[in-house]
């Protein structure tokens with residue numbers, strides 16, 4: 421057996437790799453520089469162009485581009501009319517922003533449990549959490565796998581709820597052949613550097629709904645409109661005139677970020693193909709590896725994987741997750757954990773959420789670990805990751 425690096429053995433690789441990383445080429449750099457040399461750094465043509473191209477890509481009528489994925493979620497909650505007394509159902513196995521956005525609006529996040537095999541929100545659990553106060557569902561395509569859209573849509577129709585999709589992980593994923601971003605009432609994206617395409621920071625909301633679109637536009641620019649048909653006051657005062665007709669925020673993206681994203685969007689299909697290829701290789705390597713459980717996929721989801729999560733079968737291993745994680749780091753494969761259940765955080769505990777609320781999410785959390793997945797990984801990087809996982813498993817296998 422190979423001696424683990426953490427015990428003084430030779431690491432699988434000399435250069436550390438991380439769980440996620442952007443891919444920037446010279447043409448991306450040029451796109452940004454061109455915009456920096458143009459008249460518009462913000463509120464210019466690149467933002468509008470990216471909105472159009474993104475909407476086209478996902479097959480939605482509209483896209484509103486914003487400064488980050490969190491702003492996209494916040495604007496969606498504003499457009500959905502979330503306010504004090506309203507409940508919004510979401511998953512605990514997500515980045516905190518998926519729930520925080522409800523609290524920004526004065527509403528209450530309610531956590532439904534996950535399916536222990538797919539790790540996505542379980543429609544039956546959603547049903548069990550619905551009350552008279554429920555107003556919307558924020559479903560997260562965790563790791564990039566599409567949630568059970570049809571089942572959730574059915575619930576939304578039955579109870580008259582707004583369906584918000586946190587698609588931060590799932591750009592380029594398809595559900596029953598349709599792109600994520602065209603399915604829910606509103607879908608939100610993030611363009612943080614670890615996400616599938618990046619603007620440094622950035623976000624977007626896509627929708628097919630005219631009314632929601634208008635509200636999203638207002639929400640991301642102070643509630644201010646230049647559109648005469650929406651004004652109540654004195655529209656003929658002059659072309660300089662605008663009105664604030666609701667309370668919004670400044671969630672605008674700059675034009676140089678939009679130009680980076682336009683350039684990245686051209687590579688999205690290539691990025692997605694490579695992500696899929698690596699995920700397939702991992703699946704194949706780990707599916708029969710005792711001690712590792714792989715995420716199950718629903719057949720409806722054609723997944724562009726954002727993160728690859730292995731789940732340690734801790735009954736079959738002599739180590740803790742912490743020991744496994746540290747052993748991987750010593751092999752120079754830096755993993756990450758996505759995510760601590762949101763309501764475990766002190767902020768949520770202080771708000772009265774109880775431990776044990778979502779037993780499946782808590783159980784899955786104990787064993788999960790995200791291993792490196794990004795398109796720039798070479799085949800030999802991928803084999804190193806597989807080598808490291810296998811090596812650590814072998815060393816900690818229960819006899």
Ligand SMILES: *Cc1c(COP(=O)(O)O)cnc(C)c1O
Pocket residue numbers: 488489490491514515517518560586588589609610611612621622623
């Ligand atoms: C990244 C992410 C966000 C937030 O996006 P930012 O652009 O970082 O604000 C929201 N939800 C999920 C699931 C994410 O992964």
